[in-house]
Amino acid sequence: MKWYGYRRPDGSVGSRNYVAIIPSVTCANDVANAIAHEVQGTVVYLHHQGCCQLPPDLDRVTETLISLGKSPNVGAVLIVSLGCEGTDHERMYRDLKATGKPVEIIHIQELGGVSKAIQAGTDLARKLVIEISGLQRTEADMSEIVMAIKCGASDTTSGMASNCVIGYVADHLVDLGATVIFGETTEFLGGEHLLARRAVNKEVADKIYEIVNNMETRAKSVGCDMRRGQPTPGNIAGGLSSIEEKSLGAIVKSGTRPIQGVLEYPEHVTTQKGLWIKDTPGREPEILTGMAATGAQFMCFSTGRGAPQGFPSMPVIKICGNPNTYERMQNDMDLNAGLIITGEKTIEQVGEEAIAKLIRVLNGEMTKNEAIQYFSAIDIHCLGPVI
Numbered sequence: 001m002k003w004y005g006y007r008r009p010d011g012s013v014g015s016r017n018y019v020a021i022i023p024s025v026t027c028a029n030d031v032a033n034a035i036a037h038e039v040q041g042t043v044v045y046l047h048h049q050g051c052c053q054l055p056p057d058l059d060r061v062t063e064t065l066i067s068l069g070k071s072p073n074v075g076a077v078l079i080v081s082l083g084c085e086g087t088d089h090e091r092m093y094r095d096l097k098a099t100g101k102p103v104e105i106i107h108i109q110e111l112g113g114v115s116k117a118i119q120a121g122t123d124l125a126r127k128l129v130i131e132i133s134g135l136q137r138t139e140a141d142m143s144e145i146v147m148a149i150k151c152g153a154s155d156t157t158s159g160m161a162s163n164c165v166i167g168y169v170a171d172h173l174v175d176l177g178a179t180v181i182f183g184e185t186t187e188f189l190g191g192e193h194l195l196a197r198r199a200v201n202k203e204v205a206d207k208i209y210e211i212v213n214n215m216e217t218r219a220k221s222v223g224c225d226m227r228r229g230q231p232t233p234g235n236i237a238g239g240l241s242s243i244e245e246k247s248l249g250a251i252v253k254s255g256t257r258p259i260q261g262v263l264e265y266p267e268h269v270t271t272q273k274g275l276w277i278k279d280t281p282g283r284e285p286e287i288l289t290g291m292a293a294t295g296a297q298f299m300c301f302s303t304g305r306g307a308p309q310g311f312p313s314m315p316v317i318k319i320c321g322n323p324n325t326y327e328r329m330q331n332d333m334d335l336n337a338g339l340i341i342t343g344e345k346t347i348e349q350v351g352e353e354a355i356a357k358l359i360r361v362l363n364g365e366m367t368k369n370e371a372i373q374y375f376s377a378i379d380i381h382c383l384g385p386v387i
Contacts, residue, residue: 001142001359002139002140002141002142003359004138004362004363005137005144005297005363006137006138007138008072008075008100008101009099009101010070010100012295013138013140013297014071014072014074014075015073015297015315015364017135018042018074018312019041019074019075019077019125019132020068020069020071020074021042021043021044021078021125022065022068022079022080023044023045023079023081024062024065024079024080024081025050025051025082025085025086025087025089026048026049026050026051027050027051027082027085028050028108029046029047031080031108031121032045032121034122035080035118035121035122035125036125038125039122039125039126039129041129041133042078043312045065045312045378046376047378048379048380049061049379049380051086052086052386052387053382053384053385053386054384056383057382060265060380060382061087061380061382062087062088062091063267064266064289064290064380065092066091066095066268067267068292068293068313069096069101069103070295071292071293071313072295073292073297073313074101074313076102076103076132077103077104078103078124078125078128079103079105080105080117080121081105081106081108082107082108083107084109089105089107092105104124106121137364141177142176142177143177144178145176145179145297146178146179146180146269146295146297147169147178147296147297147298147300148291148292148296148298148299148300148314149181149299149301150182150183150184150253150284150288150291150300151184151187151249151250151301152301152303153304153306154302154303154304155235155304155321156249156304157304157321157322157323157337157341158250158302158303158304158321158322159249160249160340161340161341161347162304162321162337163249163250164252164253165302165319165337165340165347165350165354166255166319167254167256168255168347168354169255169355169358170182170253171255172355174257174275175257178273179273179274180254181276181294182277183278183287184282185211185215185277185280185281185282186219186282187251188212188250188251189212189215189216190248191248191250192208192212194251195208195251195277198257198259199258199259200259200260200261204259207262208262208277211277211279218383237305253302254275257275258274258275259275259277260272260274260276261277262276262277262278263276263278263279263294265290266290266293269294278294280381284307285379286381287381288309288310288314289311289380289381290380290381291311291314292314297315299311300319300358301317303319303320303321303325303333304320304321304325306320306322306328306329308329308368308369308374309375310370311375315361315366315367316369317334317335317357317367318333318334318368318369319334319354320333320335320338321337321340321341322341323336323338323339324338326338332368334357334367336350337350
């Protein structure tokens with residue numbers, strides 16, 4: 001089985017060929033967004049970080065933005081810097097330039113303000129788009145796939161249908177030598193021992209327990225439990241009574257294969273193969289950013305109640321477990337796993353449909369959230385306060 005993508009200088013293969021416009025700080029968002037609106041073939045990462053944070057979080061934001069620029073779906077990068085931010089915009093430029101991709105940087109303050117920065121950035125973005133526009137897709141192996149997985153707006157059908165489909169796909173890809181990344185550490189709670197049993201060694205098992213304990217400690221530190229936050233009101237209305245019940249359904253999407261290790265939030269995969277955990281929250285803007293930063297070419301996203309959003313540079317395939325939701329929201333959902341609930345299809349049958357769909361998406365077919373450009377709400381998960 002083969003697919004066709006854009007081969008990058010580092011050897012990775014992308015399913016898309018974008019110029020990424022990366023603001024190094026939230027203060028540069030409007031300039032970056034204005035440039036992206038002027039130039040076709042660009043995507044922009046609008047986030048709320050980069051200044052007045054503790055040093056570990058400033059490093060975390062810098063590293064995450066670098067990893068987003070390293071994505072195989074990104075062919076070139078324009079960094080938009082204010083000039084006085086806490087993130088290391090010069091390191092961003094150096095590290096991304098070292099990948100062999102075309103990279104440019106502008107500094108709003110040095111250029112003389114917003115209007116001049118928009119003009120300079122538009123000219124550079126246009127140049128970069130033209131430079132990579134002639135790249136052609138070439139044949140790639142299934143082992144070169146990096147798939148991210150997630151569930152959101154879950155109900156009882158998620159753990160019974162759509163998560164099961166993604167688990168089937170995950171096992172299939174791992175068996176072909178590909179990489180699968182899953183996260184949502186909050187939704188391991190109550191099921192972490194099941195994941196630890198699948199760890200390849202004790203060190204990985206201990207790390208799984210560690211990230212779950214750290215997450216629970218952060219929640220307790222504000223003096224209340226997680227109810228109303230996890231499970232969400234929508235989860236509860238959909239029949240999920242507790243975080244433990246939600247977790248048991250959520251971890252089904254990881255399949256059954258051994259867990260090779262745990263990645264930190266900003267980390268970008270290089271030679272890792274097999275099934276990996278990334279330590280992330282469950283909320284869409286932060287986890288989708290973290291998963292795109294791994295270098296995933298696409299994501300399979302399970303939903304029961306209907307979560308329509310995507311991500312600027314990473315196609316997100318929505319697999320809906322609830323037949324009623326699919327009927328109401330079929331303009332946003334890519335695959336109907338609700339047919340498992342109605343007894344019309346098996347997990348395996350829908351799983352094979354999902355594999356066929358992801359190959360088409362890797363080859364360039366748009367997902368529904370891509371087609372309507374519902375993907376601008378992104379953010380970076382930080383651990384400390386804004387100061």
